Amino acid sequence: MVNKIRLSIAKFAAKIASQVAKLGSGSGGNFPGHVFFKVAGQEALFDLSHEMKVGPILVTGTNGKTTTTTLLIKLLSHDTEIRKSFENNTINSITTGILKGKGDIGVFEYGIRNKTYGIPDTIQRLVDPIGVVYTTISREHSQVAGIKNPFDEYVEAKTLLSKNMTKGIVISNADDPLTANIAINKQKDIKVNFYGLDIDDIDDIFEGSNSLNCPNCGKKLEYSQKFLNHRGIYGCSCGFKRPELNVKLVDADFKTDEWDLTIEGELYNYTNNQDVSFNVVISVPPFGFHNIYNTLASITAYASFTPRIENIENTIRDIFNNLDMSFIPPGRFEVVKIDSNKYVGLGQGDNGDAARINALFMDQYIDGPLEFIYTTPDVNEEEIFEDHLKVIKSLNPEHVIVVPGRKSIEKAEEYYNIIAEEFDAVFYPLSYEKMGERIDKLVQLAQDSKYNYVIMTGCGEEQEMWENIKQKLIKR
Structure with a gap:
């Protein structure tokens, strides 16, 4: 007392x-x-x-x-x-x-x-x-x-x-x-x-x-x-x-x-x-x-x-x-319709369970080839990557874009090399310290994608990154 x-x-x-x-x-x-x-x-x-x-x-x-x-x-x-x-x-x-x-x-x-x-x-x-x-x-x-x-x-x-x-x-x-x-x-x-x-x-x-x-x-x-x-x-x-x-x-x-x-x-x-x-x-x-x-x-x-x-x-x-x-709290996964026929599902998925949930949500909308924009885990998060890779394989995207989700660009590139063994993939070494530039590039990648179905998930700053991307896509 x-x-x-x-x-x-x-x-x-x-x-x-x-x-x-x-x-x-x-x-x-x-x-x-x-x-x-x-x-x-x-x-x-x-x-x-x-x-x-x-x-x-x-x-x-x-x-x-x-x-x-x-x-x-x-x-x-x-x-x-x-x-x-x-x-x-x-x-x-x-x-x-x-x-x-x-x-x-x-x-x-x-x-x-x-x-x-x-x-x-x-x-x-x-x-x-x-x-x-x-x-x-x-x-x-x-x-x-x-x-x-x-x-x-x-x-x-x-x-x-x-x-x-x-x-x-x-x-x-x-x-x-x-x-x-x-x-x-x-x-x-x-x-x-x-x-x-x-x-x-x-x-x-x-x-x-x-x-x-x-x-x-x-x-x-x-x-x-x-x-x-x-x-x-x-x-x-x-x-x-x-x-x-x-x-x-x-x-x-x-x-x-x-x-x-x-x-x-x-x-x-x-x-x-x-x-x-x-x-x-x-x-x-x-x-x-x-x-x-x-x-x-x-x-x-x-x-x-x-x-x-x-x-x-x-x-x-x-x-x-x-x-x-x-x-739904800011930064959580949502599917946004942009243009007349493009669906972009995006939001935090920083563990395997969350990424699977996001993929299951996105699956309700997919009716054609899919692009997966994947934001990676960091050093010492190999278990998270293994779970994420299962989700990527389950959705079987036609194209994968890999971007660092956390700080280590080197580790992100290691994860990319594993993904590139099985999928048509490209890597963008975007800096964590320049978060604004990372956000703008992710927005551009989703907006300019030739695919009508895009999922963007993985690791990242829960609200700052995901909510900013979402709002910028909505306003375009």
């Missing part, structure tokens, strides 16, 4: 810092949280967090964090006042979100790449969440601060965010063996709500999708159905298998201009301490199969914590039936 006077002074100082920084929308930055810690100390976050009578919810995963957080904020804000932060994955941004907001529930995005920088055990102890939402776990950046980041340590870091929870709910993607395993291991301690697909109409179209080793015994998992990369219906001879779903997609009508999704739920609501059920049909933009998972994650978390359980079906319909593509 922190002295109440000191806590009040710290909150006042943070309020002044907020005004000085002229904070805008979203997470509001890190500065007020930084000032709060300078005055009260980091341990004061525990006291600050407990000012919320229900408590905070943390959203984590490799992909889908920001979109899931955005959707969950929309849903819960429809029913009650909440505190929030997104896109800024630090302890300071969570603290700022608590300080700036009002309400008894908080929703905070929290990305973790390793234990040292992500401090997941510290975040769990100080924030003391009543909910942790897991989207997916897949190989992400192979290095953090120049140090190789082993995948098993990355998974462990994600696990620590909920490992010591003694109250609340863990919400997990049941179709992902890695997130499912984390939640299964928490069932002895607290409630767990699983979400996933219960439908035959979705199949992973790409050959060579990853089949994970069983997180329980290490044997190769057997899949009866693959939905997307390593997500699907799986099992192992040791008894590990996909858990039963609390919230599930049971039907889908994939029309050209909209998708009608039928979602059923039967789960535990923490705020009211009772089980609830619902059945809704929602109409959404054709936003890609990956956003079905983000939709399910946000709905599961919403139904788990809304104080107004009588509103669940109406709120879900109100939010999703009025959804447009603006909910």
Whole structure:
């Protein structure tokens, strides 16, 4: 416990810092949280967090964090006042979100790449969440601060965010063996709500999708159905298998201009301490199969914590039936139509799972020869390149353009030489330091392409590069 006077002074100082920084929308930055810690100390976050009578919810995963957080904020804000932060994955941004907001529930995005920088055990102890939402776990950046980041340590870091929870709910993607395993291991301690697909109409179209080793015994998992990369219906001879779903997609009508999704739920609501059920049909933009998972994650978390359980079906319909593509965060993958008949799909794809998702999204539009503009990983990110190469091979482009996505031009050229062994390809050694020139050249390459279908994805500055390219293509 922190002295109440000191806590009040710290909150006042943070309020002044907020005004000085002229904070805008979203997470509001890190500065007020930084000032709060300078005055009260980091341990004061525990006291600050407990000012919320229900408590905070943390959203984590490799992909889908920001979109899931955005959707969950929309849903819960429809029913009650909440505190929030997104896109800024630090302890300071969570603290700022608590300080700036009002309400008894908080929703905070929290990305973790390793234990040292992500401090997941510290975040769990100080924030003391009543909910942790897991989207997916897949190989992400192979290095953090120049140090190789082993995948098993990355998974462990994600696990620590909920490992010591003694109250609340863990919400997990049941179709992902890695997130499912984390939640299964928490069932002895607290409630767990699983979400996933219960439908035959979705199949992973790409050959060579990853089949994970069983997180329980290490044997190769057997899949009866693959939905997307390593997500699907799986099992192992040791008894590990996909858990039963609390919230599930049971039907889908994939029309050209909209998708009608039928979602059923039967789960535990923490705020009211009772089980609830619902059945809704929602109409959404054709936003890609990956956003079905983000939709399910946000709905599961919403139904788990809304104080107004009588509103669940109406709120879900109100939010999703009025959804447009603006909910997608800046820099994320979108398909832009330029000229009269050219489709350019572009956006961040800095791990294999994200690149596969982008390719699956683009595949809905492809009806002819394809050009792939690929932005490469860096030194010590060979595993990411291997995953990216599988995606390139799956789409089988007629032509490939290779551009450094990160700093090393030399490493990018090595990756290019591997690609050029199998594809008609060309390399542009564009400098990271001259990002403006890199952006302009990528815009030109897409605009001047002789192909009507172009996909541009891989590594790069998440918002600065991708969003600038997108906006410049739209304005042309």
